[in-house]
Amino acid sequence: MALINQTLNGYTFTEFIGAGGFGSVYKATKDGSLYAIKVFREDYILQEYKQSGQNNRIQREIDIMKTVNHPYLIKYVDDFKGSDLSVPSYFLVMEFAEGETLQKLIKRNALQNEGQIIAIFKNILQGIKALHQIRGNDDGKGIIHRDLKPENIIVNGDRVKILDYGISKVIDYTTLTSTGNFLGSPLYSSPEQITDSKNIDKRSDLYTLGVVLYEMLTSKVPYEFTNLPELIDKIKNENPIPPRKYFADIKNKYENIIFKLLEKNPYQRYLNIDELISAFESDEAIPKREYDLSPRFVLRLWNEGSALDIYFQDHNDKLNVDFPAIHQFQQKKLLQRIQGNEFCTIIDPETVRFAYDTYTDTVGLKKLPYCPENFEVITPAYLNSYRKQQEYVKLVIDEEAKLGADIFISPYHYTHNTNVLPTYKQNPVEQWFDLDIKLLKEAIDYKNSVPEYADKKLYAGICINSGSLTDNQYKNDLLNYYSAHECDGYIVYADGIDKNTTPVTLYHYIDALLKLQRFTGRPVIAGRLNSLGLGLISLGLAGFSAGAARFESFSEELHKDRTQGFNLYERYYFPELLGTVSIEKKRPTRLNQISSVLGACQCLYCHGKAPEDVINAQNNKLHYIHSVTKEVETIKNETDKRGYFINRIDVAIRNYQRLTAVYKRDDYKHLLVWKEVFENIR
Secondary structure (H helix, E strand, O other): OOOOOOEEOOEEEEEEEEEOOOEEEEEEEEOOEEEEEEEEEHHHEOHHHHHHOOOOHHHHHHHHHHOOOOOOEOOEEEEEEEEEOOEEEEEEEEEOOOOEEHHHHHHOOOOOOHHHHHHHHHHHHHHHHHHHOOOOOOOOOOOOOOOOOHHHEEEEOOEEEEOOOOHHHHEOHHHHHHHOOOOOOHHHOOHHHHHOOOOOOOHHHHHHHHHHHHHHHHOOOOOOOOOHHHHHHHHHHOOOOOHHHOOOOOOHHHHHHHHHHOOOOHHHOOOOHHHHHHHHHOOOOOOOOOOOOOOEEEEEOOOOHHHHHHHHHHOOOOEEEEEEHHHHHOOHHHHHHOOOOOEEEEEEOOHHHHHOHHHHHOHHHHHOOOOOOOOOOOOOOOOOOHHHHHHHHHHHHHHHHHOOOOEEEOOOOEOOOOOOOOOOOOOHHHHHHHHHHHHHHHHHHHHHHOHHHOOOEEEEEEEEEHHHHHOHHHHHHHHHHHHOOOOOEEEEEEEOOOOOOOHHHHHHHHHHHHHHHHHHOOOEEEOOOOOHHHHHHHOOOOEEEEEOOEOOOEOOHHHHOOOOOOOOEEEEEEHHHOEEEEEEOOOOHHHHHHHHHHOOOOOOOOOOOOHHHHOOHHHHHHHHHHHHHHHHHHHHHOOOHHHHHHHHHHHHHHHHHHOOOOOOHHHHHHHHHHHHHHHHOO
16 A cells, blocks of 8 residues: 555556455556556565576566467566565556456356356457467467466456466465465366466366356356365365256356366366367357147057057058167067158157166166166266266267157156165255256257257156155256256156046146146157046147056156066056056956946947957057047047046046946046146146
């Protein structure tokens, strides 16, 4: 402060701007021009400068710094020695930059949107590029900033001025070590700078740029810490907190740039500033799509090849099918059959099954290219780096493409996996949820990067516990995170949606699916559902999937249980009961009992046939496909779709009540739950 109104070397000190760890900054004037002057105590200047006078390596470095001339770099114009309160000091004079520090902008949340942030950051990159290329592009040339941070960046509009580059080179490392001061700013220092700050290269600045971009986009820093040793340990050893934790809408591309910049080893980062700039400039616009929300039934396939041949002799409508990737090895003819134009094909990657050790019992799973190696199971820890995530996604999407998918499904896993137990420091649900969001982002980016996939759609695979949706916070998180990403639709599998589902759980399940579709304008498919799917269509949901009288619900136990008992029964679909009924294959007594009361089926495939032929596996599949697709068409044409389905529930209840010799009230209590929910859902 004693320098105010004093004149040294022709510079009149007019205002104190601020103080840092190594000196103070003043505003000054000379010959009518404004300047900023950084004042260092002499004992902070390198020993070489103090011992050798003006003709030394450091002075030559300062002279080079004064030759820097770039619109985004502050210009050093002069330097001299003098006294501050009789203390020998060193004065570094630079142009005065109008604007506000990036640090202040971040603190007061003045960075309004991602576009503005990236525009500013790209200008910062141009400044660092100019700094790195002083005297040429060779790695050994140029200036490393060494102390880049928001405090050292002045912003005026989207233009920037980068301050304090090269300053750390005039600081005496020995003096700082003895006084316990840390050279640079620890939060923005690279792992190698913390370890050995004398021996770093330009890639250290790239790490720092990653921290700066992280903070600009999230207003947070990459690590949580309570003291300096903890921070240093995390910088050197722990992965950063994903930016999406703080900024759900962050573009996957920008998040991956940050991850690459924050790699612990310099060789894992971008090679140089030019490569980093190219990563931003390669951004391609994603074309907008029109989304088809018309009602549809998606047939989950299992050995339907012959049945489909017969079906298309009698029908010319397009059929939506879901083919599990593991069946490709046993059902090659079926896979070939669904390549025709009469099908819209989804390939289910079955990634959910790799989170359970029982996958090793299934040969088809072990043959898939994304099967974990060395008897590993998929966990958030297994896919703990963005490189692993990208490789995994690529293998999954390429396999779906190879199998002829019209609609890709992003890799998905059951977020409430009971094999991974919570601990004091670990919330597995949050980890699985976060992983699947990240895999969706990677899938979107990868699909959009492959020209051959341009005409394909990509749906987000979501697999959850239905009961979790009764927690409004969880439901809102699911809606917020999944709606933020530019996929083409969603397929949602929910454990616990069956005939025993409570009204509360069913209400919130339906509410979540409808809101996801309503707020995104993209189709939502309820995965592996019974006739409840017809009700969801009546409420406006785009569709549901089910097997031909099988695969009517999703359950984690299906993937955990090693037993696979032989099925002695067929499940026959009764539209009059709004569901399938288990019928013994060799003795279809129940089929006869029900038909004697409700009447025999008169559909194209059952009319006039003996019960044994009706329940024949192939005929049963044809009956189911024909009946359900017909009902979907009926719902399409109804004006009051919800009223129509509630009436269907009432009719089904009355039909159950007519079958007192076969059923008790508990056998159709699920319909009473459906009725209660459908009368109240909005």
